[in-house]
Amino acid sequence: MNNKICAVLLASVLSASAFAFEPFAIKDIRVEGIQRTEAGTVFSYLPVRVGDTMTEEKASQAIKSLFSTGFFKDVRVEVEGDVLVVVVQERPAIAKIDFIGMKEFEKDQILKAMKDMGIAETQIFDRALLDRAEQELKRQYLSKGKYGVQITTTVTPLERNRVGINFNINEGDAARIKSINIVGAQAFRESDLLKLFEQTTPGWLTWYTKNDQYSRQKLSADLEKLRSYYMNRGYMEFAVDSTQVSISPDKQDIYITINITEGDRYQISSIKLAGDLVLPEDEIRRLVPLKPGQVFSRDELNNTTKKIADRLSDQGYAFANVNASPEMDKEKKQVAFTIFVDPGKRVYVRRVNVTGNTRTRDEVIRREMRQMEGGWYNAEKVTLSRQRVDKLGYFTDVTVETPPVPGTADQVDVNLNVVEKPTGNVMLGAGFSQSEKVMLSGSVSQNNIFGSGKHLALGLNTSRINRNLSLSFTDPYFTMDGISQGFDVYHRTVDPTSLDVGQYKTASTGAGIRFGFPISEHESIGVGLTFDYTKTEVFSDSPQRYIDFVNKFGESNLAFPLTMNWTSDGKDSYIFPTTGVYQRAALEVALPGGDLKYWKLNYQYQRFFALSKTFTLMINGDVGIGDGYGGQDELPFYKNYYVGGINSVRGYASASLGPVDAKYPDERLGGHRKLVGNAELLWGLPGYDKTLRLGWFFDMGQVFGKGQKISTEAIRASTGLSLAWISPVGPLKFSIAAPLNDKPGDDTETFQFQLGSTF
Template sequence: MTRTPARRLIALALATAIAAPAWAQTAGQQPPASVAPAGASQFTVSDIRVDGLQRIGAGTVFTYLPIERGDTVDQTRIGEAMRRLYGTGFFEDIRFARQGDILVVTVTERPAINRLTITGNKDIKTEDLTRGLSDIGLSEGETFDRLALDRVTQELTRQYNNRGKYNVAITPTVSSLDRNRVDVTIAVEEGKAAKIRHINLVGNETFEFDDVTDNWESGVSNWLSWYRRDDQYSKEKLSGDLEKLHNFYLDRGYVDFSIDSTQVAISPDKRDMYISAGITEGEVYTISSVELTGDTVLPKEDLERLLLVRADQTFSRALLEFTTDSIIATLSNVGYAFAQVNPIPEVDRANRTIAINLQVVPGPRVNVRRVVFRGNTRTSDEVMRREMRQFEGSWYSQAAVDRSKVRLQRLGYFESGSVNIETQPVPGSSDEVDVVVSVKETTSGSFVFGLGYSQLSGMTTSIQLSQDNFLGSGNRVSVAAQRNVYLQRYSFSYMNPYFTDEGLQLGYNLWWREFDNSEFNTAQYSSTSAAAQTILGIPITETDSVSALFGIDRNQIFAFPGSTPQSIVDYIDAIGQRTFHAWRGELAWARDSRNDFLQPTRGTLQRVSLEATLPGSTAEYYKINYEFSRYWPINRALVLNTRFELGYGDSYGSDVSRTICQSLPGQPLPPPGAGDPNDVPGGTGSDGCGPGSQFSRTLVASGLPFFENFYAGGARSVRGFRDNTLGPREAAFNSTFQQPIGGALKTIGSVEMFFPQLIKSPAARVSAFVDVGNVFKDVDAFESSELRASAGIALMWRAPVGPISISYSMPLRSKDAIRDENGNITQQGDELERLQFTFGGAF
């Protein structure tokens, strides 16, 4: 069973604390009980009686008692028996007496622990404390030992002192119960950690204090201490910082650097700490020569290219370690899993130079006997094995092992950081190893029947069965029904990522949707659509893949006279029908080098796709999308994500035109998309229309269809602006209210800083972001001055009831409404929404 580092530390400390008294008793220390006279001389035992037992059976006593009926006993045998029974730890008192030839053993049992309660602890988790206590026998149901409890109390106090909490108070309470039981309560008052008020280095003459201590975990109080907690004193942190100080000077050639003294002073109230260290810098050493010796296996000149240390350079231990690691990694990639490189320095203190001899010890070339998977209770071995790049029966390769780990993490079936791969030697064989892959599975599917809410869609009712790892096969299956104020959707999807052993993907999508755009912050029209699609994916390299989609769909549009923007009405009338049929195809290329599916910290995701309706469709058009996202690890507490998205669409082939009859101003409009009743051939005037009240108008359907336009703004785009409200707007006939209609060009950019350690949970993350973007009618309409920008903070949490995303942002660049001299709005401004959240949707 794998234990956490905290649990191992506590268990070891507590076991050490109580080991001394246990050893003393078993070694023959005189117990406190007295032995009643059993006769002036030895006698032969005819029977044995045990008195005082309550919970422990007599058989247990006889098992440990080294005396049986018929044995001859004396004081020596009685003393040995007493030591054996005390060694069990079951009894507080033991007495031996003689009644005739009967040996009478009278015992007083130690009470059993009925309940063990720990309160007030925050710095050390309760489960870690409980497991640590259980490992050394102090748990519910076990025999209670007062001395062990006292030792544990002292050890816990020491542990909190090491964390800088010198005001800690550990108060154990033992309450007696009936039937020889006790309740044990350990009350912890941690108090506040002592704050570091001053750090002083004596002897640093070459470098500034801030440069030397830049990467220390300990520091004086500053404005970031509430998050970094660097001002809280800890003995372990200080030891690590002094080691960093030593490395700082060694990396800059100060071979004779030494820490001469370290003093830690605490104020009388145990709240303030003062740290002082005396150092001797010494002189700078240079490298006189570098030699590579031993069995290099590969051509010596190949390994010499990996040398980062050169003659006449200033000595650097970091470069020396990088060099040895590079050589070891190179040898491990060709099967030498246990290769070593031993740097042997020859120091010339008179000339302040170092000659370095890198001795290569390759060890045996290792073959992988078996790849073993552990922890995958749902995911089948086959699903994991097909992601492995280290194969059984082949030479060991560290690069293949590392690549296998990344591929397993990117599946999304396992918790972030839970994939561990170890190499275990095969007993009795020096040239074989087993590769052991340990994982901790996470939820990869769900069955949801419930409610969701977002500011855009309001309340959503849904029932969804989805499984990214269906029955442990790695196949993705989803069946869903969703309904809210603007949408009804029913869908089914299936994807087999390994339709063939070579990694060919095959999937299907079926869906039907009834959509009311008037409730979606977009132009007021509704649609009913359905589609059937087939998806094919082909891997090219470890990170690159191409995919193709082919499908048919049907989209029926319903416009509202006097409410739908006129350009949409004109487009429908130009086409001459409300129903759009399409044969649709899509080609895409993607490169994904991210190191994790759920919480990536490094790597890049790129995707380029071309989607088009095929000739013969009602509307012939294409859309191009490019997505880019890269994660940059700044340090262990910061990860930077830069993201960019560009989309463009247009029609191809000949434009569709149509001439219709249009009512004069003040007269009722013909119904949008009415078709033949208003066609010119049906009119009676000189232009083919009715006399007086109507005139002819030629409509042209060109460009990207309105129902395929791009939109921007909202929680998944430019935060701080209402969903889908950025970009071109248009009013309906006889209306001043301008509705967002989207555009054919979308450009979105974002810079986001994640704080992985701010919330120590693999299911949650906090970030600060800056978003920039907008939507434009077409390429000619693009103006950088029209880009919108916002900045803010966000919390994203994969809760058990569904994903939750909350963001608060302040617009940095927005557009206000324009009013005339009478105060009337002539041009609407941006619709702002600083607090945005979604519940029940993906993020």
């Protein structure tokens, strides 16, 4: 920049002395020497126009203005009679930028960063900016541990006053952390402290994690983990005195030395509350888990102040400040805390603003809001509102912001932004088994008809086992207070003769109505009544109990199943939850008046634990039991439970577990009782946190026939890896499983998948 200023000043002086002239009226202006720059661009920077009086001072200003654009490396002003001639020599433009030998970074990523610095194709070439770009590129390599990187930049002149820039890169090998030493650790073993660090010496997995490559940012994060470890165990005076990072002469090995001072361990002597408490002191004290005599913990203290602030925000004090002030007694190694509470002004919500919904009507979203406009701000209700909108299933992302209203101290707006996803789907379901090979099904559904929040689905299944035509409609807000209403019409045929189950066929036609009643924010009760007509066909090779059932109750049966269910959904997300509990209990009873009398009772319990920002643990239990009543001593065999497959116990073929027929031991009969348990460690991938999740699972389950003793030996188990993806064409599931205790005769499968939802 200094060189450019000097050049401008020198050019001004030279032009003033070399081109002295008497003032004159400009009749014309001519520009010479331009190749890419438009003449109009030059005219726009000139301080004079045709008809103006040209002076030496204006000539000097013209040269300075054109130099300051950066487009030109030489500018002259000449006079030919009454014509002003501007002679320029353009700087070259960048025609292309190439990288040779770059493997560590994506080319597009580096080009974008250079463009932000002013180095890009079609831009004016500036050697100073190129030097800066080269140094920044080298710095990026150093942050990756590539201390031996060599970068050679070549600028090649091209036709039409252009240049090509080539970065020749020899990346070299990444330097590895040879050792990490912590000097001054006495209360804890150095090996235990080093386990806290993300950065580590080379190990069997570091080729993938890259954690053996030094990073200043990662080291800072590791030091904060170390500080938190000590502070949470009472060492209030802990300090990192210095950190030395050295590299070997061959730039291959990194040595890290951390010097620390542990200080003394402190216990809490007392905790006092001060300030404007607003709420009863006893209520606030219940939010303080810390007690006198406990060892000091920074995390628990921070959680305490956060709980108090959150409780105040639930009462409308959105900008409450809660701070803890320590008083240390170094002789007794004790610390007393005074928690100062400043609630600030009570805040109410001015407006609730909904953005991002291009198809979904505002009312569909607003009826899920529990934070009302004009009401006192309540953080719990704001969070609940976000969760309820997310659970609609219409959006890939739901975010909430509560900015203060400018110019006020007691008002906020609640800004709810949603990112819509397609809710009209053509769904495909697929599975694979050794016996049935590929099974396909499909449906056309619209979960959000015309943005109204109502659900309509037409299902058509043409697999070898199930042929199903169904029409379903649901209005989740049949009444203003949230009572839902739905209708179902179906014709369903089941032909499992290609599976290893007892041979039979059924054809069912029915229609039903159902209602849902919310009883709390997370709980609801559902009631439904269905008219069902089923025709059953058995064969000579069918299990004897199937034949006996048909002989006793006939080939055609009319039933009136009454269904009742209770659902409690406390999950934090509809798509991929990380915390919360989901429970569902369902009872199906065939009412008197029909040909069949039976009941089935199911209960599912599912819980999610957020182990970290990355990992979530899911546990699931699903049990069921059923039987006949009123003179019917058994459950209709086509209502039996079946277990096995990607949605129950992976690694075993669909419906392959349970009792077998005595005459045909390869055919499964299903059972009156079902036990399924799953545990799965789940984690997302960067960039796909909302749509893709991997898992490591452990499944177990079995079904048992009537009179069969439930035993742990009969339960089958498996483990493996799973993948779930909310793809543009519908949800996909994949699993690779290994059965852990399969027995002879079990139908096992290593790979299973499902595209969409089977029905």
